[in-house]
Amino acid sequence: MGKMEISDKPRKGLMFQAFLLVFVISKAQLGVGVLGFxxxxxxxxxxxxxxxxxxxxxxxxxxxxxxxxxxxxxxxxxxxxxxxxxxxxxxxxxxxxxxxxxxxxxxxxxxxxxxxxxxxxxxxxxxxxxxxxxxxxxxxxxxxxxxxxxxxxxxxxxxxxxxxxxxxxxxxxxxxxxxxxxxxxxxxxxxxxxxxxxxxxxxxxxxxxxxxxxxxxxxxxxxxxxxxxxxxxxxxxxxxxxxxxxxxxxxxxxxxxxxxxxxxxxxxxxxxxxxxxxxxxxxxxxxxxxxxxxxxxxxxMKRVFQQxxxxxxxxxxxxxxxxxxxxxKHTVVLFSGCVKPFILENLALGIITGYDSLEKERILTTSVLQKIDPSAKEKTQVVASTAYTSKGSRVSSNRELSKYLVGGQVRVVMYGKKLASKGIIDLVDTLSRDPALGDMIYLCVSDEKASHILTHRYREISNIGMYLYENLRQNSEREELPSPTLQDFLRDYYSEGKDPVVPLLKRRGNEVYIKGLALFRDDRMVHEALPRQGFLLKVLLDTQKVGNFELVAGAEPLAKYMKHPDKEVKIVFATAKSSSKIKLLDSKVPEFMVSVSMQGDLQEISAPYSFDKPEATPALEKEIEKKLKKEIERFIASLQSNESDAVGFGEVYRSHTRDSKLTKAKWHPCLEKQKSTFA
CATH class of the missing domain: 1.20.1740.10 (Amino acid/polyamine transporter I)
Structure with missing residues (x-):
């Protein structure tokens, strides 16, 4: 080995300007650590x-x-x-x-x-x-x-x-x-x-x-x-x-x-x-x-050892x-070979999956599959299997299929009401750990067994999986449903001060509709709310941007502005902008101040109304505010009685109370004692 020179004098053709260090240094620091640090x-x-x-x-x-x-x-x-x-x-x-x-x-x-x-x-x-x-x-x-x-x-x-x-x-x-x-x-x-x-x-x-x-x-x-x-x-x-x-x-x-x-x-x-x-x-x-x-x-090696x-x-x-x-992988054997190919025509693509509770901790899994064959008379195929786990059910389902079942196209996952009341976090957590599934799939609960909805043959619905997906998507984006995605459920479940909420579906003859909301305490369904209360929940969560809401107001305060006074006035208004803020007033009680601001357009009123009078519009706004306040109070009272915090009062408490060490086990009993004032 020759003597090493302390100074390094590279050829001028190998040298570069200092400004390139901006890209080199930042890139050198950006490695695999960013994937999970x-x-x-x-x-x-x-x-x-x-x-x-x-x-x-x-x-x-x-x-x-x-x-x-x-x-x-x-x-x-x-x-x-x-x-x-x-x-x-x-x-x-x-x-x-x-x-x-x-x-x-x-x-x-x-x-x-x-x-x-x-x-x-x-x-x-x-x-x-x-x-x-x-x-x-x-x-x-x-x-x-x-x-x-x-x-x-x-x-x-x-x-x-x-x-x-x-x-x-x-x-x-x-x-x-x-x-x-x-x-x-x-x-x-x-x-x-x-x-x-x-x-x-x-x-x-x-x-x-x-x-x-x-x-x-x-x-x-x-x-x-x-x-x-x-x-x-x-x-x-x-x-x-x-x-x-x-x-x-x-x-x-x-x-x-x-x-x-x-x-x-x-x-x-x-x-x-x-x-x-x-x-x-x-x-x-x-x-x-x-x-x-x-x-x-x-x-x-070149500088030190002249290699x-x-x-x-x-x-x-x-x-x-x-x-x-x-x-x-798995450190079992030395693996050799190529990646297993997946040919589309040889796959059974799941669109929607339903889970129901059976005896001895077994579950019934019902899957609706999309048929790829254009010559097939039916566009979908339904397969059901039983096992102790969701992955075990997939293995059982494959025994009944001529094509390999994959879940990469699953849009909706449905849980039977009985299963939801026992707890579903194990099944939901499995979904989140499956790399083939996205976090934007929709979760919902069936008012009866999930299989009753998925196995029924609908005369006007060719693909029940895509129908429910589009139904849930448009209602969560525009109307009464809070976002029911897998990520939303997991975020709320793992939060110390908030509980999940998903849509509750029901079949009536050849129709499937949104009956209401399934409210959870931890991962167990404990109560169901009306569909209209979903609108109020979105307002309280400050996620309601555009939507229609119908309410019934008393006619007496508005009688002098109505040409044909009736006992009740039916009103439909569309929100153009809404916002809400929940403020912690007292951490010991606890007590909250709920402020809701809403701007919208009147879409329909059941009786002729004299809007030309100066006091008519403020009187109508006041009556709408009064009715909305009562409905919000009633909704929050139902959440408190069932110890389900779908609004996230506990999260407000945690974020404004230093060293609260809040857990759901501590927070749920506090819900019944909670006081809320509205502005």
Missing amino acids: QRVIFKSAGHDAWISVIVAGLAAHLSIWLMIRTLAHYDSADLFGIHYALFGKWIGRIISLLFMTYFAFNVLTISRTYIESVQSWIFPDFPTWLLMLLLITLIAYGLTGGIRMIIGMCLFGFGCWILTTLFFYAAIKHAQWSFLLPIMEATPSQVLQGVNKMPLTLAGFEVIYFLYPFIRDQQNVNRYAQIGVLLSNLFYLFVMLISIVYYSRNQMPKTIWATFSFLKIIRFPFLERFEYIAIPLWMLILVCNLMLFTWVILRG NQKRTLAVFCVSLFACSFLFQ
Whole structure:
């Protein structure tokens, strides 16, 4: 081995401008950690985890400043040269080898974690070695172009990162901003524990130690490197804030792939499962890191041990490929082969699934399947099976089918009333863990058995699954139904101060209609509300934007403005804008102030009314306000008597009471004592 030079003087053709560090540093920090770092930090700092992200980000800024100050003391040296200068030949080489080993483990960790995400979300049977071979091919191809090609790939990866970030808007639409409150509830010790779990996620900016000699205008390194770190820190903060307001407090620790999970709610008319696009796109983002870290290893072997880079690359790629056989899925056998193909004509596509309770803890699963064969007389097929679990039911159903049953097209899941009254969280949680299902499928309860609705042959409904899906969709978007998606149910169930609510359906002859709302306490249905109370609930939840509401007002206060006074006046109005606010007045009782503001247009009135009189309109508005107040009071009283908090008073209490340590077991008994005043 020859003598190592402390300074590194690369050819001018390999050097690049300092402003490119903005893209390189931010990309180097953006790795697989962003896919699920929220859960780890949230376990330590709770809903103040975003503060831990800020503190860790500030530490990263300080660290890279110290790195650049260290590099500035040497004449165009990298960290390998500094080790040689400070520790001598042998100790310096050992320390440098440890750094190269660190980057090798980074490459292995990123590769294996990404492969695991692909196997978990898209291709469960995809061979680990084949995915690793694909990544190795991309790494080797990129490294043949040298450092300038890697910098170009980082710029491309930066663009893919920005593109992916734009789609996070969907999670913001489902945000519950009260989940951020109360601020600074976590102790400094808990916040620092969260900070302590961030370094692996924020790591990557240390590549500046090895890129420094390749930068032409080294006087500008600190400025652009700090901008790069700032961008990645802001991104991690943004993702953490979205995750906190999207997942409820007890939901976050159970969500392993938090970032990919909230991409499951994105739907386009031409694309239902956006995560199937995002995950392959993320490979283009991560491969930049793999190239950059591998380049550091090759550079180190050349500088420290004077090894040929091509030979080192070949050895490293073979070693990386060999490691893929040590991390096979489920670590059972060495898997070889190709991905199992799914041909559309050979699949049975489930559209709607229903579950009913049977004896001895068994469940009856009824599935309505979409037929692909255009020559078939019937467009759907119904299959029923019994088992102890939903997955077991699918196995049983496949014994009755000539085609393989898959659930990727399931739009609606229905639970029988008897089953819903016992508790459904095990079945619902299974849905959320199935990567083939999106989080925007609708949940509902049947007033009788779910099989009674799904097995009936309707004369005017060719596909009961699609009919119910469209029914629930248009009513939740425009009229009386609160959003009944899988994500809404899980968020409310895992929230300490709120209970789920889903539509209650009933069959009458050849018709299926929305009978009302199924109100839950935890995961058990305890009460049913009228359909019109769904409108009031949406107003209280501040989610009612547009809809029609009918009420009956007393004629006496309006008699002098009516040409033909009657005992009652029927009124229909359409809301153009509504808002509500719930304020905690007394945490000991507890007591709340409910303020509702509503603007709308009168659509219909059952008797001729003299709107030309100045006092007529205010009198009508006052009577409508009076009736709405009575209906809201009656609805809230029914929730209190059944200890079901569909409105979320408990969440208001938790977010405005520091160190409340609220749980549903503590909150439900408080509902009956709750006092509410209306404004």
